[in-house]
Amino acid sequence: MRLIITTMAIIVAIWLIPFVLSDESGLKFGWPYSVFFTLATLFGGFLFYLLRMPPMGPFTSSRRAIGSVVLVFLVSIGIITLLANVSPQFAFEGAATAGATAEERGKAVFNDPKVGCFLCHTVQGAGGTRGPDLTHIATVAANRKPGMSAQDYLKESLENPGAYVVPSFDNIMPPVAKALSPEAFSDLMTYLKALK
Ligand code: HEC
Incomplete structure (x- = not known):
């Protein structure tokens, strides 16, 4: 009984984490996550309930x-x-749309914790290191694949990151394009193409 109470307390604690985290943590996944986790928690509780049922007889x-x-x-x-x-994936609804120019809006998308590019990528000294530094990505992208334009390479990187895996990095980048609205995607592309 004590085991059950402890386990349920841990589950509830995990359930509460997203509510106390700040937006900047990048760990807020919005209501689909809460709904999913609540259902998973209830299902977990149901399994505990099953433990108390008499065992099923042997198969005949x-x-x-x-x-x-x-x-x-x-x-x-x-x-x-x-x-x-x-x-399909959690959509980044309302991903930053502030900013006068497409480039500014794209930068906001890049730095939006819900989208999370900056958690893995550095631009001009700020950001994560799990992915390549993108400070000069426009120039890099133009030379990545022979015969492929920067535009096409960047598009492929966001739609299907596994198509070309940058050496010495892992194939862990999510196919972010799927979760962005067409406008956010196009603004983000404009921003990346400006990083020369
Ligand atoms: C979970 C970490 C992670 C997140 C989040 C992430 N990336 Fe990446 N990204 C990587 C890694 C690792 C690579 C290198 C491996 C590869 O090419 O797939 C990469 C590769 C890239 C490349 C190609 C870089 C090159 O030098 O060829 C681009 C462009 C890129 N990411 C842009 C983005 C953008 C824009 C976002 C946000 C919409 C984003 N990434 C989100 C990890 C991430």
Whole structure:
């Protein structure tokens, strides 16, 4: 019983974290995260409840055993696939749109904690180091792939980062383009192309 209470207390504590974090932490994922985590918490509680039920009798045939495993597998994969289709990644709704010029707005998108580019990339000395320094990305992008323009390379980097993985870095960049509105994407492109 004590184990259950401790575990539930930990789960609730984790559940509360996003509410107390500041926007700058980059760890706020918005309401889809809270809904998802709440459901996961309730499901976890349900599993504890199941622990108290009498154990299930042995399977009467191997066909039934295999059938149950296949059924559970298909249902889980089905639910996950459905969720992924209904809500492909968390969209960065309302990603920074302040700024007079496309370049300024693009810079705001880049530095928006909800989008998180700066958490992995440095521009002019500020930012993370998990990804390459982007201070001169426009120049770099023009020379990355022979025959590919800076515009096309940048677009590919945001849509399908795994297509070219910069040497000595890991293939960990998310396909950010999918989660941006067309306007935010185009502003971001303008900003990156200005980093010569
Ligand atoms: C989780 C960390 C992470 C986040 C968040 C992230 N990136 Fe990246 N990015 C990387 C890594 C690591 C690489 C190098 C590996 C690769 O090429 O896929 C990279 C590569 C790139 C490149 C190609 C760089 C080059 O030198 O060829 C561009 C451009 C880029 N990111 C832009 C962005 C922008 C813009 C955002 C925000 C919308 C962003 N990244 C968000 C980690 C990240």
